[in-house]
Amino acid sequence: MRAGGPSAPGGFGRMTRAEWTKFRTVRGWVAGMAAAALVTVLLGLMSAAGSHTSCGGPDDTCPVPPVGPGGEAVDDHFFFAHRPMTGDGSLTARVTSMTGKVRVPDRVPGARRLDARLVPWAKAGLVVKDGVRQGSTYAAVMVTGGHGVRMQHDFTQDTAGLPGGVSAGSPRWLRLDRKGQEITGYESADGRRWTEVGRARLPGLPDTAEIGLFAASPGDLTVTRADFGGSIEQVRFSETTAVFDRVELSGRVAAGAWRRDDIGVTTEADGVTPHHPGGFQESGGTYTVTGVGDIGPVVDGPRPENTLTGVVIALIVVIVVAVVFVTAEYRRGLVRVTLLASPRRGHALAAKAVVIAAVTFAAGLAATAATVSLGTGLLRGNGAVLLPVSGEAQVRLIGGVALMMAATAVLALGLGALLRRGPAAITAGIAVVVVPHLLATASFLPDEAARWLLRLTPAAGFAIQQSIPEYPQVLANYVPSAGFYPLAPWAGLAVLCGYAGLVLVLAVIRLNRRDA
Amino acid sequence: MRRELRAEWTKLRTEPGAGWLLTALAVLTAAAGAAVCASVTCPAAGCGHDTVRLALAGVQVGQAVAAVLAVLVAGGEYGTGMIRTTLTAMPRRGAVLAAKGAVLTGVTLPAAVLAVLGSLLAGRLVLPGRGFTAAHGHPPLSLADGPTLRAAAGSVLYLALVALLSLGIAFAVRDTAAAIGAVLGLLYASAVLPLMVGDPDWQLVLWRLSPSNAGLSVQATVNLDGLPLGPWAGLGVLVAWTAAALAGGGLLLRVRDA
Structure with a gap:
């Protein structure tokens, strides 16, 4: 014992x-x-x-999604009108209109039908990004279809600003301000009194970054119940078009025109024609940006x-x-x-x-x-x-x-x-x-x-x-x-x-x- | 046979847990059904839910209680050694199994009827408050409706069949703990197996073979064409499982020493 x-x-x-x-x-x-x-x-x-995945296409392999700064799989698909900016500076713009289109089921097979409405997470605004590579670090301040003004960065981070959308009667002013690696987003109703929406630290942002206007609209999700239990998800095409004016860039910005990139756009079967392209038009200080896609983490897969x-x-x-x-x-x-x-x-x-x-x-x-x-x-x-x-x-x-x-x-x-x-x-x-x-x-x-x-x-x-x-x-x-x-x-x-x-x-x- | 029936009835009647288990069968089934109904809402736009199936969802819980009762009726005797007395007094082993099955069915059926009626009543009271109104295409649950009556009667039969299935397995396994694990494993694990295979053909085969998935298709009242098996055909799958379990258990009872 x-x-x-x-x-x-x-x-x-x-x-x-x-x-x-x-x-x-x-x-x-x-x-x-x-x-x-x-x-x-x-x-x-x-x-x-027993589970086999095939995604069609010529070699039947599934595309590998880009990876964000945090290592997560991300969606990085939007239309970007941008200019390179070196060092500190800021971009200000007024959003005067934001409209959208959503595909609805065809009545006559083959005849595309579109509804004129915005999906809740359609987004348009200002973004500063490390180049145009998918998955690179970014910070953006934006107006959304149904969730007011937001400040988002590096795909997973999201801060809410004031609620409400955009119309001709009540435009929204947005400003993105860079100081070193610190990006601050502001909003305003009149372009004079500014409210801070959020701040982001982007450690990976190089001295020269691309800054500009963007638009993106994630697919419209419909969920129906399956007979076995579980559910069937359908994602339908949607796009958004935003109109900006009073665009003002301050800082060391290279001279020249706005560069356009339909980041992450997929191509048709021919491998060349873009599938659901976005677009950018400039006329007398008014800029119209149309975008498809989303900027955010991937959760399905x-x-x-x-x-x-x-x-x-x-x-x-x-x-x-x-x-x-x-x-x-x-x-x-x-x-x-x-x-x-x-x-x-x-x-x-x-x-x-x-x-x-x-x-x-x-x-x-x-x-x-x-x-x-x-x-x-x-x-x-x-x-x-x-x-x-x-x-x-x-x-x-x-x-x-x-x-x-x-x-x-x-x-x-x-x-x-x-x-x-x-x-x-x-x-x-x-x-x-x-x-x-x-x-x-x-x-x-x-x-x-x-x-x-x-x-x-x-x-x-x-x-x-x-x-x-x-x-x-x-x-x-x-x-x-x-x-x-x-x-x-x-x-x-x-x-x-x-x-x-x-x-x-x-x-x-x-x-x-x-x-x- | 009368002797055997009487003996088994006396044993079951005096088993201390039996009354509680039968009460639990009725109460838990109805309570689980009510809880499911209370946690669902039907928005004004309408919803595709099968209200009868929602109200009878508690059968998924009640089947476990029916299984426990059945396992105790058979396996309990092996734990105490009573089985040797039973088989000495009544040497016709097939008759012992038949008598146990008959008595078990006799007590399970009334409890199952109460469980199902209680579930439907709870659904009738709870569902309209959750947006399932006649205006949305969900009239109050009523046994006068043909499919509802079929779902209710089918659920009662389902519970009785699960009890008999468990009885057969208990005679084959002879240990209460192992038997209850096997029965509940069969009922619940086979329900998810179809979701684990990727191949749609195998999914369908496993779904049709699963005693609980196929058996509970008797509760469906909407979208019957979408089911892999019709309501009564589905219950037939469970009948086949039960017959196989009883035949296997009975055979082992005959050929093995107790």
Whole structure:
């Protein structure tokens, strides 16, 4: 016996060791945990191997989206009328009109129909950018179709200015001011009293940058429900035309005309003719810019977590093993020996929780690391262009999903100790973790209901696998079935851990009050 | 057979958890359905939701309770060793399985009827407040409507079939924990498998083979042409699964030592 007085027999380290010995000597439990890991890997690889992506075109390869300064995939498609400016300076302009066109379904096949309206995130204004390369650093102040004045930079950053649109009766003045690497956006209703919209620091902006007028209009998104569950997304062409006047450049600007670039424009099948080109006209101090496209992060596309679809099924096995790890003691009467050996009952349960959490985390980590690295390789081999994910997000995905599996195991263990009956506890565990996630992501359930399920139930923990964040300034179908969870990754995991802790505490209270 | 029926009825009647589970089946199904209905809104522009299906969504939860009850009826005896007494007293093993199945169906059906009626009532009360009004093309739920009646009756049968399926699996697996894991795995995992394969043909095959996806198509009342299987054909898939599970469980019960 170890030194340390009467409490030594119940010392926590010894109890944890005892529980580990129990776990590793029951073949079924070890096999179960291995099965859970195997299910994760096999289902993940199966789904990755079975998914083929083709984008048409001459060689059937998918275009690789440009990458922004932060490493994320970006859309960088807009019409840019610009001039090179060296050093500090500013650009001021008045926007007197902003109109748009949106394609609507044809009534007669082949006859294009256009509606005269602006999509909410159509944007036009002033931008300073490191050249005309797609994905280069920029800062812009702009008027939008439905979200007022905004200051945006480097694709992911967005600051709101004053609300309201543009009309002949109420034009909007915009100003972009450069001081070193600091860009400030201003707006004004009359060109005299200016309000700051936002500031951006662009560390990568060279001394000579392109500054000018731009217009872009993202496609109009329509979402309809699919019969299988899930949804069908359609994106229709849209463009915007903005009229600028009173354009004033101050600073060291090269002499000459405005240069025009339809940045990111795609071409027709012939490879030369631009598809949906923008345009620029200048007449007596009035500039008309027409643009198609968007400047912002890409959120639609294959992502590394697409390979982890098997986790939800592996969790069923994890829940069974974790529950049986405690209920088997009740069935065999071993629990009386356990509690005699360690009369502090809370400690006995805590030791069990530590062991099941550690075992599940280890098995889960091995499974997620293997699945993500092999699965993304398979996806790429099948032609998919995965959205790039930062190293931190990758670690969060692999480690976080393993943590989520461990927290689920602790929750199931707590349910087992609380209910003491295997079937009831297993059902409860599956009903609160697996079922809500299935209902939310793979059923006919409406999106609002799905979001509430993923906020309130322990299934909120699945949010940890979302690697691409939701951006309010990018219009997309942000629904659970497309991999967008209502809670932030760590917040979702915290909800699951909260439930696990709560159930464990209730189980300890019950364990202390009742005979075993 | 009467002896067996009576014995099984007595065992089930005196099982402490059975009453609670049957109550839970009815209450949880209706409550989950009501929660789903309460979290949906139908904007003035209209929406394509299938209101009957929304109201009966709780069956997805209720099926787990039905499975637990069934697993306890069969597997519980293996845990305590009671099964040896049962088979000594009633050596006709096929009759024991039949009696257990009959008693289980007998208690599951009334609970399932209550669950489904409760769900429809909750939907009828909650949905109009969420914008599902007759003006938007969603008349209040009523059993006088043919498809609604079919969905309701089909859901009751679905719950009873899930109980029988679980009974068969429990006799094959003989351990309550493993059995419940297997049943819930089959019901829930097979529902998502179609989403995991990329190939549309395989998706369709897996969807049609999945007992829960195919079985619950009996609840659909709109857009029936878009379903991979008709409502009754879908329930037929579940019937086939149940028959296979009962046949397999019964066979193993006959050939193995208890």
